[in-house]
Amino acid sequence: MNSRKIEVLVGLFVALAAAALIMLALKVADRGLSGNGETYILKAKFDNIGGLKVRSPVKVGGVVIGRVGNISLDDDDFTPVVTLIIGKEFDKFPQTSSVSILTSGLLGEQYVGLQPGFMLDENDVLKPGQYIEDTKSALVLEDLIGQFLFSRNND
Amino acid sequence: MEWFARLGRSTLQGLAGLGRAAYLLVGALVARPQLKNIPLTIRQMYVVGVQSLLIIIVSGAFIGMVLALQAYTVLVDYGAEESLGPMVALSLLRELGPVVTALLFAGRAGSALTAEIGLMKATEQLSSLEMMAVDPLRRIIAPRLWAGVISMPMLAIIFSAVGILGGQVVGVDWLGVDSGSYWSVMQAAVEFDEDIMNGVIKSLVFAFVVTWIAVFRGYDSVPTSEGISQATTQTVVYSSLAVLGLDFVLTALMFGTH
Amino acid sequence: MEDLVSVDNLTFSRGDRLIYQDISLRLRKGKTTAIMGPSGIGKTTLLKLIGGQLRPDSGDIRFKGESIPGMGRKRLFEVRRQMSMLFQSGALFTDISVFDNVAYPLREHTNLSEQLIRLLVLMKLQAVGLRGAAAMMPSELSGGMARRAALARAIALDPELIMYDEPFAGQDPISMGVLVKLIKELNDALSLTSVVVTHDVTEVMSIADYVYILADKQIIGEGTPEQIRSHQSPLVQQFLLGRADGPVPFHYPAENIAQQLLENY
Numbered sequence: 193m194n195s196r197k198i199e200v201l202v203g204l205f206v207a208l209a210a211a212a213l214i215m216l217a218l219k220v221a222d223r224g225l226s227g228n229g230e231t232y233i234l235k236a237k238f239d240n241i242g243g244l245k246v247r248s249p250v251k252v253g254g255v256v257i258g259r260v261g262n263i264s265l266d267d268d269d270f271t272p273v274v275t276l277i278i279g280k281e282f283d284k285f286p287q288t289s290s291v292s293i294l295t296s297g298l299l300g301e302q303y304v305g306l307q308p309g310f311m312l313d314e315n316d317v318l319k320p321g322q323y324i325e326d327t328k329s330a331l332v333l334e335d336l337i338g339q340f341l342f343s344r345n346n347d
Numbered sequence: 348m349e350w351f352a353r354l355g356r357s358t359l360q361g362l363a364g365l366g367r368a369a370y371l372l373v374g375a376l377v378a379r380p381q382l383k384n385i386p387l388t389i390r391q392m393y394v395v396g397v398q399s400l401l402i403i404i405v406s407g408a409f410i411g412m413v414l415a416l417q418a419y420t421v422l423v424d425y426g427a428e429e430s431l432g433p434m435v436a437l438s439l440l441r442e443l444g445p446v447v448t449a450l451l452f453a454g455r456a457g458s459a460l461t462a463e464i465g466l467m468k469a470t471e472q473l474s475s476l477e478m479m480a481v482d483p484l485r486r487i488i489a490p491r492l493w494a495g496v497i498s499m500p501m502l503a504i505i506f507s508a509v510g511i512l513g514g515q516v517v518g519v520d521w522l523g524v525d526s527g528s529y530w531s532v533m534q535a536a537v538e539f540d541e542d543i544m545n546g547v548i549k550s551l552v553f554a555f556v557v558t559w560i561a562v563f564r565g566y567d568s569v570p571t572s573e574g575i576s577q578a579t580t581q582t583v584v585y586s587s588l589a590v591l592g593l594d595f596v597l598t599a600l601m602f603g604t605h
Numbered sequence: 606m607e608d609l610v611s612v613d614n615l616t617f618s619r620g621d622r623l624i625y626q627d628i629s630l631r632l633r634k635g636k637t638t639a640i641m642g643p644s645g646i647g648k649t650t651l652l653k654l655i656g657g658q659l660r661p662d663s664g665d666i667r668f669k670g671e672s673i674p675g676m677g678r679k680r681l682f683e684v685r686r687q688m689s690m691l692f693q694s695g696a697l698f699t700d701i702s703v704f705d706n707v708a709y710p711l712r713e714h715t716n717l718s719e720q721l722i723r724l725l726v727l728m729k730l731q732a733v734g735l736r737g738a739a740a741m742m743p744s745e746l747s748g749g750m751a752r753r754a755a756l757a758r759a760i761a762l763d764p765e766l767i768m769y770d771e772p773f774a775g776q777d778p779i780s781m782g783v784l785v786k787l788i789k790e791l792n793d794a795l796s797l798t799s800v801v802v803t804h805d806v807t808e809v810m811s812i813a814d815y816v817y818i819l820a821d822k823q824i825i826g827e828g829t830p831e832q833i834r835s836h837q838s839p840l841v842q843q844f845l846l847g848r849a850d851g852p853v854p855f856h857y858p859a860e861n862i863a864q865q866l867l868e869n870y
Contacts, residue, residue, distance in 0.1 A: 195386065198390055198393045201393055202389050209505055212507070216440070216504065216507065216539075219530065219534075221542065249535075
């Protein structure tokens with residue numbers, strides 16, 4: 193086998209691997225070439241985060257705009273603080289926006305739903321690092337059942 | 348008493364072997380990578396990489412197809428066929444791609460490396476290099492080590508890509524899962540950094556360990572036909588065990604904490 | 606006469622087995638020295654000791670007055686460029702052609718242009734009569750041709766010392782004649798210092814200037830071929846004439862045969 197042929201075959205091998213990686217990146221992970229991956233951070237305090245996990249999606253009307261970056265407990269009032277990592281291109285949410293923890297389907301994963309509020313003023317957009325004030329906690333099945341039974345008893 | 352002596356002896360032998368393996372690694376990697384070595388490395392990439400392509404592509408396709416078939420029968424009971432995409436893709440990218448590629452690589456290329464180096468030792472080619480004032484670690488070991496470390500992650504990527512396509516053939520074309528949901532649910536679930544890159548990192552670690560074991564077993568073999576066959580077997584056994592053990596550790600580190 | 610290599614009071618053992626006990630010998634510059642002895646006494650080991658691949662337990666080996674066991678790895682590699690070894694199997698690199706094999710040391714150790722290397726390689730191959738086989742792969746060569754190709758590679762860098770490890774073992778009479786002629790010619794033409802390790806008595810006696818006979822961990826005889834032929838030691842005579850029995854017994858040490866045969870009765 194002469195070395196020229198070997199070089200060509202190894203070159204093809206490398207090209208094939210590169211093509212496979214590009215296919216994985218674009219078609220499997222959908223990492224668009226446009227999104228350069230820059231992000232900013234928003235924070236929100238919840239009473240209860242239910243089954244929310246790090247890397248759960250953040251959605252607006254079903255569109256994924258970011259992921260949960262970190263979940264911690266506030267030192268002072270012991271409420272969970274969720275850090276949201278949002279794509280840079282979605283940086284125009286008003287301060288009156290609300291976030292809630294929702295469940296996809298009956299038994300599906302939990303995610304953070306962001307409901308954009310009214311824009312009162314041009315300067316009222318959420319800035320990086322800012323807390324979103326209006327939050328709704330996760331629905332916990334046990335609480336729901338408890339409430340249901342409680343209201344039945346009252347009837 | 349005899350039992351303790353044996354334990355001590357095998358511990359010492361094990362440590363000595365580990366020392367020799369480390370010496371080989373340092374000698375091969377610290378030996379300044381020379382321009383002259385690049386054609387040698389390309390040649391070895393042909394031997395360990397290109398020649399392993401067929402087995403990798405065929406196995407990848409079949410494993411993707413089997414995964415899709417198995418997952419479908421379970422998922423369809425819960426009406427969750429659309430999760431077939433992420434199921435196939437994540438299994439391949441995180442686990443099966445790197446692990447099965449490493450096992451196949453150990454059997455296909457690792458054993459060949461051991462046998463080749465062992466025979467070079469038996470036919471005095473290694474001694475002859477030494478006498479020519481050429482460090483065999485540089486001429487023989489380093490190009491093979493690099494070729495293995497470069498080739499295996501590429502093979503693993505190809506394996507996963509082919510497997511996902513194989514899953515599509517079975518899931519979408521045969522079992523009738525919607526093509527759009529196969530891909531879009533997969534896209535929503537698979538993260539480039541988290542899943543694909545971690546798989547590649549796993550594969551790099553396996554590549555390093557498997558190739559290291561293979562070249563060391565060959566270099567350290569007893570240069571007789573019996574010794575070489577033993578070394579070849581050891582390469583396959585040790586690298587398979589190392590891959591599976593390391594896979595657990597790496598999985599725990601990468602995906603286990605949250 | 607000047608010594609290129611001198612071995613002084615060398616003791617070497619492999620594991621528990623003592624191989625050399627306190628031997629001394631010298632290789633004179635420009636001469637062919639033969640080291641003979643029965644198989645399995647570690648003659649090859651001696652060459653590896655001279656080449657610095659093994660370290661002696663005690664004693665010293667000097668190349669041009671410089672101690673080989675005392676050298677660092679870097680210096681040893683420099684010194685090895687002045688010596689060269691022809692291995693018993695030839696030890697050609699099986700993955701490259703004969704031409705590339707011979708070119709290998711040149712490419713590795715010199716910065717000569719590819720044109721010049723080609724010229725040199727063809728000349729070396731011409732010297733061993735294998736110019737026509739330059740494009741062949743080592744697996745296509747016969748045993749004798751492989752050894753000649755390896756010889757061409759060994760002289761590629763014009764070494765001062767060349768060590769032949771059993772060059773005649775397993776060769777047919779013609780190849781043997783060719784090799785004897787080559788060793789002699791190369792030694793004279795290139796004014797090399799040669800050391801031939803062998804147990805082929807007749808061949809080596811015709812080319813050697815000085816002969817050492819090794820047996821039983823020691824040197825049992827030395828001298829010019831004529832002196833050796835008329836050597837007093839019965840061991841030397843047994844070796845030279847190839848007698849089956851003598852000081853080196855035909856039988857491997859064993860208990861009395863009558864006793865062993867009767868053991869189970």
